[in-house]
Amino acid sequence: MTDTIHLKAQLQACRSKEDTFKTLVTLSKTLPRLSAEEKIEDNKVKGCESAVWLIIEENHGLHHFKADSDAKLMRGVLVAILSLVEGKTLADIQQMDLKAELAELNLSSYLTSSRTNGVLAILEKIQVPKQ
Amino acid sequence: MAFDPLLLRPLFPILAQSAYDHPLTYLDNAATTQKPLPVLDAIQDYYRHFNANVHRGAHFLSDRATNRFEQARDTVARFINAPEQSHVIWTKGATEAINVVAYGLEHILEKGDEILITSLEHHANLVPWQQLAFRTGARLRIVPLTSNGEWEPEFSHYFTDRTRIFAATQVSNAIGASTPLKTMIDLAKQQGAFTLVDGAQAVAHYPVDVQALGCDFYVFSGHKMYGPTGIGVLYGKNHALEILMPYQTGGEMVRHVSYQATEFNVLPYRLEAGTPHIEGVIGLAAACDFLNAQDRLALLAWEQSLANHVYTRLHKAGGIEIYSPEKNTTLVSLSVPNIHILDINAYLDSQGVAVRAGSHCAHPLMAQLGVAGTLRASFACYNTMEEANRFCDVLLDAIDLLNDE
Numbered sequence: 001m002t003d004t005i006h007l008k009a010q011l012q013a014c015r016s017k018e019d020t021f022k023t024l025v026t027l028s029k030t031l032p033r034l035s036a037e038e039k040i041e042d043n044k045v046k047g048c049e050s051a052v053w054l055i056i057e058e059n060h061g062l063h064h065f066k067a068d069s070d071a072k073l074m075r076g077v078l079v080a081i082l083s084l085v086e087g088k089t090l091a092d093i094q095q096m097d098l099k100a101e102l103a104e105l106n107l108s109s110y111l112t113s114s115r116t117n118g119v120l121a122i123l124e125k126i127q128v129p130k131q
Numbered sequence: 132m133a134f135d136p137l138l139l140r141p142l143f144p145i146l147a148q149s150a151y152d153h154p155l156t157y158l159d160n161a162a163t164t165q166k167p168l169p170v171l172d173a174i175q176d177y178y179r180h181f182n183a184n185v186h187r188g189a190h191f192l193s194d195r196a197t198n199r200f201e202q203a204r205d206t207v208a209r210f211i212n213a214p215e216q217s218h219v220i221w222t223k224g225a226t227e228a229i230n231v232v233a234y235g236l237e238h239i240l241e242k243g244d245e246i247l248i249t250s251l252e253h254h255a256n257l258v259p260w261q262q263l264a265f266r267t268g269a270r271l272r273i274v275p276l277t278s279n280g281e282w283e284p285e286f287s288h289y290f291t292d293r294t295r296i297f298a299a300t301q302v303s304n305a306i307g308a309s310t311p312l313k314t315m316i317d318l319a320k321q322q323g324a325f326t327l328v329d330g331a332q333a334v335a336h337y338p339v340d341v342q343a344l345g346c347d348f349y350v351f352s353g354h355k356m357y358g359p360t361g362i363g364v365l366y367g368k369n370h371a372l373e374i375l376m377p378y379q380t381g382g383e384m385v386r387h388v389s390y391q392a393t394e395f396n397v398l399p400y401r402l403e404a405g406t407p408h409i410e411g412v413i414g415l416a417a418a419c420d421f422l423n424a425q426d427r428l429a430l431l432a433w434e435q436s437l438a439n440h441v442y443t444r445l446h447k448a449g450g451i452e453i454y455s456p457e458k459n460t461t462l463v464s465l466s467v468p469n470i471h472i473l474d475i476n477a478y479l480d481s482q483g484v485a486v487r488a489g490s491h492c493a494h495p496l497m498a499q500l501g502v503a504g505t506l507r508a509s510f511a512c513y514n515t516m517e518e519a520n521r522f523c524d525v526l527l528d529a530i531d532l533l534n535d536e
Contacts, residue, residue, distance in 0.1 A: 016151060016152065016481070017151045017480065017481035018151070018478075018481040018482065020481075021477055021532075022532070025532060025533065049473060049489065050471055070471055071471035071474050072470075072474045072533060073471075073473065073474050073477050074471075074473070
């Protein structure tokens with residue numbers, strides 16, 4: 001939780017696109033990388049121009065996430081997204097307005113439906129995992 | 132250098148703005164160019180002074196609109212040296228123009244016939260032919276590049292007596308390389324094939340002479356040559372356009388309709404169903420006038436000098452894979468080992484530098500180059516040497532920031 005607050009503060013302190021870029025690069029280094037065995041087609045999120053893998057595990061009703069990307073900035077964005085949903089129940093996650101929460105973190109430019117990023121596809125997979 | 136791009140800048144007010152507190156550096160011209168004031172004025176002038184549907188009402192405004200609309204056809208015909216203005220068909224863009232031909236020629240194809248393209252094609256000049264091949268049982272064949280990006284020295288054997296259609300780009304949108312077009316068109320013609328040239332990436336830079344090229348069809352988009360979006364051109368030789376079955380039917384393209392039958396109109400109207408994109412046509416003619424008023428070869432030399440400068444600087448810097456030719460191109464397409472192009476693109480964007488990162492609608496070519504995509508900086512006549520240097524500086528900064536070591 002402290003981590004999430006720290007991360008929020010870091011991103012919210014960004015005053016320019018360049019600041020956000022540099023912060024995301026820093027955050028990207030904190031994301032544990034997936035193994036080759038985990039980076040399989042089944043775990044891939046479709047709709048992202050960079051490759052994104054997302055693994056969701058459920059334990060006693062709580063959802064745990066692992067993710068990776070071949071693009072560094074996307075790994076930074078994944079750190080931010082996962083910090084919002086990690087360890088929560090699906091019901092809780094589905095009640096969240098993840099788009100609004102990411103916008104609060106100065107990440108709204110990553111939320112366009114442009115084909116250059118698939119953050120919306122990632123949020124969809126997190127909130128509607130069975131699809 | 133005789134040419135000074137700063138003289139053109141006042142015609143492009145959109146460029147005089149900042150992006151995220153940095154000067155906007157627009158180097159995504161191969162995707163779309165900015166539009167000069169004469170083009171913007173022509174469009175507004177149309178709506179302010181002579182908006183009416185064309186070819187229909189016999190009234191003051193309609194006559195004015197129709198006259199200007201058909202004058203525009205003449206302007207575009209002269210721009211590409213087409214012999215007759217009726218050989219210029221308005222389309223939505225190069226993509227639609229290719230589709231008009233691909234559907235229109237379906238009836239001449241038999242199972243086993245060959246459609247030949249090159250490995251430099253944009254999806255727009257690939258997918259319509261592939262789908263046509265699926266529908267007819269024809270075979271899609273590709274004139275390949277070798278692994279070092281050169282044309283196979285002996286590509287003539289791809290042109291066979293089964294080749295019915297040969298379609299090739301004049302300039303690659305993805306890497307900026309040119310095709311040996313004249314040689315290829317001559318080979319195709321010797322086999323009696325129809326020939327189509329995708330000029331989308333050429334018209335903004337090279338003076339085009341369709342008669343000298345000798346192709347049956349030539350297509351391009353207005354928005355990549357300082358004109359509006361949503362308007363493009365299909366040029367065709369008379370016999371080639373005549374053989375096309377209309378791809379769309381409806382109003383404007385008919386002479387007489389009964390419930391039993393329809394008599395189609397003559398060219399060019401036969402291939403232009405529905406109310407045309409009148410403002411687009413007017414704007415495109417203004418873009419032709421804008422280019423005609425320039426020293427085209429001086430513009431081309433300038434754009435090539437910018438690309439060559441970037442090539443030379445980045446080549447010297449090292450660690451960057453460049454896929455474009457060193458010379459005679461107006462763009463630089465590159466990737467950096469172990470750094471994602473989207474990451475570099477994000478940094479360039481944060482500094483106000485607009486380029487394109489992606490596969491450039493050319494998946495097979497990217498597969499051949501062994502990359503998922505490239506980063507492309509593409510130049511137009513209004514770009515300055517300062518902007519070319521700024522691209523290099525910011526790119527090299529991005530590489531520093533993103534390198535793990």
